[in-house]
Amino acid sequence: MSSPYSKELLVAQLAVQRASLLTRRVFLDSAKGTVSKSDASPVTIGDFGAQALIIAALRHNFPSDEIVAEEEGSKLREDAALADRIWELVKSTKLDDEKAETEVLGGAVKNKEHMIDLIDSGNSKGGRAGRIWAIDPIDGTKGFLRGGQYAVCLALMVDGDVKVGVLGCPNLPVDDAAPLSADAGAGSDEGRGVIFSAVLGQGATSRPLTSAGLAGGKSIAMKPVTELSAASFCESVEAGHSNQGDAAKIAEKLGITRPSVRMDSQAKYGSIARGAGDIYLRLPTSKTYQEKIWDHAAGDLIVREAGGQVTDVLGRRLDFGHGRTLAENKGVIAAPKAVHGQVLKVVQEVPGV
Known part of the structure; x- marks a missing residue:
């Protein structure tokens, strides 16, 4: 069958x-x-x-x-x-x-x-x-x-x-x-x-x-992360797509010393899903911007099925049923399930995120 x-x-x-x-x-x-x-x-x-x-x-x-x-x-x-x-x-x-x-x-x-x-x-x-x-x-x-x-x-x-x-x-x-x-x-x-x-x-x-x-x-499968300080994270190349300054503050709070890897597209989702990277941060650059569902739907599922967790910066699952945009979400955090909560906590400690 x-x-x-x-x-x-x-x-x-x-x-x-x-x-x-x-x-x-x-x-x-x-x-x-x-x-x-x-x-x-x-x-x-x-x-x-x-x-x-x-x-x-x-x-x-x-x-x-x-x-x-x-x-x-x-x-x-x-x-x-x-x-x-x-x-x-x-x-x-x-x-x-x-x-x-x-x-x-x-x-x-x-x-x-x-x-x-x-x-x-x-x-x-x-x-x-x-x-x-x-x-x-x-x-x-x-x-x-x-x-x-x-x-x-x-x-x-x-x-x-x-x-x-x-x-x-x-x-x-x-x-x-x-x-x-x-x-x-x-x-x-x-x-x-x-x-x-x-x-x-x-x-x-x-x-x-x-x-x-x-x-x-x-x-x-996503790579197991036991020490966040040893993790790598990726973000968008375009500063208009993700707040790179806030991402740097978050990395510092997590003890991550490696520079972020900046690449375009949902290739970031695929890369962390197979363990080439660990964390993907896409942080809001404005209060009004709404992500498009086609920019995240496939990558969201692939990461979750590879052992990751994907939420917005408020800890909510991405809502693909609202329409053509993720109007009910704010930013994206993708990380292995075991450490996602720690990453989310630090993200929420950064003022303005």
Whole structure:
């Protein structure tokens, strides 16, 4: 008998794998086709192409499910040249495994108009009822553009609870034992590319990113931390995403002497889940900012299934059922269960957090 959510997991893994291959092609292209969204953050042809491929797989397999996704297609309807570039990428990105490509993923996107319609269909408002997928086609776009870390992210929420999470991290080392570093995986493509995944109650795994079918996976677990002073922690590269000054104060109070490792995207969640790092802090930079659910849903589950605990700075579980944002949460603390309480206590001692 298949385990709960086995089909959802397989579809999600293969969809993220195919989308990750598209983003890698764009990553290796020096002309990444950057445009600007209304919030002035950069977005690339990789974001649009990856989102189209993932939604195509979801629509083929789970046509009645809702989808919350970051991108929308209005820019492509206005810019025919940009849409053409993305369409060329989308129609030429396929897995080498024909069975996975046709039977599981449902084959290619039909045409350019279908592609834009798919991108536009990720407009669910989210909520606590039913099955809702959350997609971030390229999380960490600035890292992507600067040649650093980024992630292709997909999670399934059922009645507001995350059940399946998959992260594609094309620039992380395949080796789960590789130490956490800001330049992890830099250089040659050889030895880079990881797919992290988890199902609620079934543990977390990592596997190499390949162009064929899914490679064999292995279980991952957070590293036991007995002395917090010996722990390592990671945070966002962008100061606007996390209060780095407060993080430094917290590290000092915990006795951590190692400098923080700053990297973009949910690659941080994957890194601590497999024991390459220990603690992930994302501290509020303003009282009004609300995190997006697609920036945390998959990583939250993967860390928890690897033996970690994820809360906000008030000790509350992340609430993915409120809508498209984590409106009821403030910041993020991810750490091994055994020490999460200690980290949380120190975080709460820092004025203003």
